[in-house]
Amino acid sequence: MDNECIFCKIAEKKIPSYTVFEDDESIAFLDINPLFKGDCLIIPKKHYETIIDAPDKTVRNLFSGVKLVSEAVKNGLKSDGILIVVNNKVGQEIPHLHVHVTPRMKDKKIRGFLWPREKYDDEKEMQEYASRIKSAIDSLTLKK
Secondary structure, eight states: OOTTOHHHHHHTTSSOOOEEEEOSSEEEEEOSSOSSTTOEEEEESSOOSSTTTSOHHHHHHHHHHHHHHHHHHHHHHTOSEEEEEOOOSTTOSSSSOOEEEEEEOTTSOOOSSSOOOOOOSSHHHHHHHHHHHHHHHHHHHHHO
């Protein structure tokens, strides 16, 4: 863990988050500065700066979680699709490996690669989005 890393602090539960998924090695939570509402970040709990730095086993586990969270975001939020993004160094605001899982709707366009951000109205709305995604994860994990 990196004592200065905000994502490490979230993984250690030192900073609260709207967690939608967690296993032994990774945690997924709502992005507080989302591209679109329901945008989730999934991170390994152990600190790695980029995907290149992480062991293969960690990357496999992380992307297993990405697949689950992606399906949950699509189902729970009734999105038309999913955008999955991993920045490595360039464009990476937090130097901790993280994957963006972003709901996409056909009528909401992305302008350029650095997209406009959509804000939640309040914490209640954030909690509602987190609950919908968590419920979809519960539904998906029961099927497997």
